[in-house]
Amino acid sequence: MPRFAVLVPVAALLVCALGACDGGVRGVAGGSGVRDPYFPKSGNGGYDVTRYGLSLDYEPGARRLVGKARIEARAEKDLSAFNLDLKGMKVRSVEVEGKTARFNRSGDHELTVRPRDDLEKGGAFTVVVRYSGSPETVTDPDGSEEGWLPTEDGALALGEPTGAMAWFPGNHHPSDKAAYDIKISVPEGLEAVSNGELRRKTTKGGRSVFDWHVGEPMASYVATVAVGEFVLRRSEMGDGLPVQVAVDPDQVAASDEVLGRIPEIMEWAGRTFGPYPFSSTGAIVERKDDAGYALETQNRPVFPGAPGIGLLVHELVHQWYGNSVTSESWRDMWLNEGFATYAEWLWAEDHGGDSAEEVFDLLYAGDYYDKKADSDAVWAFPPGRPPSAARISDSPVYERGAMVLHKIRETVGDKVFHDILRGWAATHRHGNADTDDFTAYVEKKAPDQDFSEIWKDWLYGDGRPDSP
Known part of the structure; x- marks a missing residue:
């Protein structure tokens, strides 16, 4: 028998093993990072997220978070598996397109999902992840803390550069921005402030649920949740832009004057940098020891204590440069x-x-x-x-x-x-x-x-x- 007569069937078996016998090419696994120069394992390859729907239930006393993340995405290649960034937390179940999917955890923050059916390049798909646990505080390479930060009366979620993975699964790299719906349930009497606009608040059975919507694209590192006691104030600028501020009661007196200048800053910034890119503005002022730094969280920056005018300008202008x-x-x-x-x-x-x-x-x-x-x-x-x-x-x-x-x-x-x-x-x-x-x-x-x-x-x- 000629030598090549043995090799042909073996080659055919290899092709079938790759999934080509049924006329298609088997999907590949998406990358476990986007090869960022400084955070190579952040983000994930193979898909682009278009929307996050987060339902969070937080109990401050026990520091326990129960979450459901509905992630809408589009495949950028044929996928047999893909990764999500999630640090800590126990994953209870994963579904892809309504079907139970296999998953496993590896490394510090990789959640690998294997859908029952391969995902086709260019196709939209939905992932639902149910998870729970005590969210972690993440220490940055520079020593600062982010992620889910417990406070005296609740919690504060900050994400730059990698902390968002501590409280919800996602494609956590600045290059993948998406719309968000963030629903937060907390004990009655506490507030839950997030990005975008508050669509509704309901209270029943000792729990209050806050439903926030972000229509413009947002990088996950500027997503935030602030749970605690806040004095909430809502006003409008002359052009109708909503201004929403949330201030810890201990910081109201120190913050009133500077936060009152937000409309003035926004009008100046609009003349200098062009039309404001988002549908609301404002600020969140926590106590001084609740965070070690200010952050340009989208729509309303977070400040540890009352900011000075220069810092307020800095974080508001980040809405143009950094967030948009x-x-x-x-x-x-x-x-x-x-x-x-x-x-x-x-x-x-x-x-x-x-x-x-x-x-x-x-x-x-x-x-x-x-x-x-x-x-x-x-x-x-x-x-x-x-x-x-x-x-x-x-x-x-x-x-x-x-x-x-x-x-x-x-x-x-x-x-x-x-x-x-x-x-x-x-x-x-x-x-x-x-x-x-x-x-x-x-x-x-x-x-x-x-x-x-x-x-x-x-x-x-x-x-x-x-x-x-």
């Missing part, structure tokens, strides 16, 4: 923080404070901070190339990122610069972008200018440039 125009990866964080920091400079410049030029010069000279270590930290690394995940929230990402924007302003002049600010926000509204997208956009807006030195020395260069 979202970084493609964590390496591009300067696009979020540099813009929000420069907004603080512009606010001060327009309201009787130091000009952006004066702030830039003080930073360059090392005279902006009282401590030399703080001044030197500005030059620790280039904003476009943080050295590690632990450094993506360090000073160069903020201050030196803002200095990059000021160098662009110096080069193109105020009129073109403000066109860039507004145009960048409009071009990538509700989308994602990276640093290459931004540099290409700037060069297109000012084709007669040479930006190569700015990119080389200020965006990607090590140390302090030779001249300001």
Whole structure:
């Protein structure tokens, strides 16, 4: 018998094993990460989430959360399996398209789902995950805490960069944004505040249920839930935009004046950066020890204690830069923080404070901070190339990122610069972008200018440039 006569049947068996005998190609497993430069296991490959429907029941005394996540997604390839990010929590069941699916846990936060039937590329599908447990607090590489943070009267959920996986399963990377419906049940007498708009509140049998809706795309790291005692206030701006604030009773007196300036800030920001991209605004003010930092949670930023005017401006302007125009990866964080920091400079410049030029010069000279270590930290690394995940929230990402924007302003002049600010926000509204997208956009807006030195020395260069 010729040698090839034996090989042909073996090859045929291999093809059948791959699922081609029935005329189709068997699906593959989606990736367990999107290969982010700093968080390679965050997010998941093979699908795109379009909507999260979260039903949460929280008991603060026991610190127990019972959750049901309905995830609507679209397959980006033929899938036989896919992953969701979920840290801790006990998974009770998983369904895909109404059918019970197999699942297993691996690593620190990987939930692998194997649907009964393969998912076809381009097809929409729905996953329902039921889970429960005591949500974990996540410690970032820089030592800060996020995830589900117990408070004296409830809990606070914060997600940057990876904490959202502590309280709901999902595709937790900034590159996959989705609409949200978040329904939270808590003991009667407590409030549950989240993103978007409150569609209804019902109370029955000693429990209150709050139903929040987010219609615009949102990255999971800016999703939030705040459970506790709050003083709630709702008003409207002149154009009808709802302003909703939730303030811990201990912080009301200290917060009243600054939060009263939200409409003023929003009107100024609209003139400076373009139309507001979301359907409501506001703030959540917790007690000072409930969180170690402020965060630009979508629609209403979270603050640990009453914020100063500069911090309030910073987090509200993040709604344009960070929440609407979202970084493609964590390496591009300067696009979020540099813009929000420069907004603080512009606010001060327009309201009787130091000009952006004066702030830039003080930073360059090392005279902006009282401590030399703080001044030197500005030059620790280039904003476009943080050295590690632990450094993506360090000073160069903020201050030196803002200095990059000021160098662009110096080069193109105020009129073109403000066109860039507004145009960048409009071009990538509700989308994602990276640093290459931004540099290409700037060069297109000012084709007669040479930006190569700015990119080389200020965006990607090590140390302090030779001249300001």
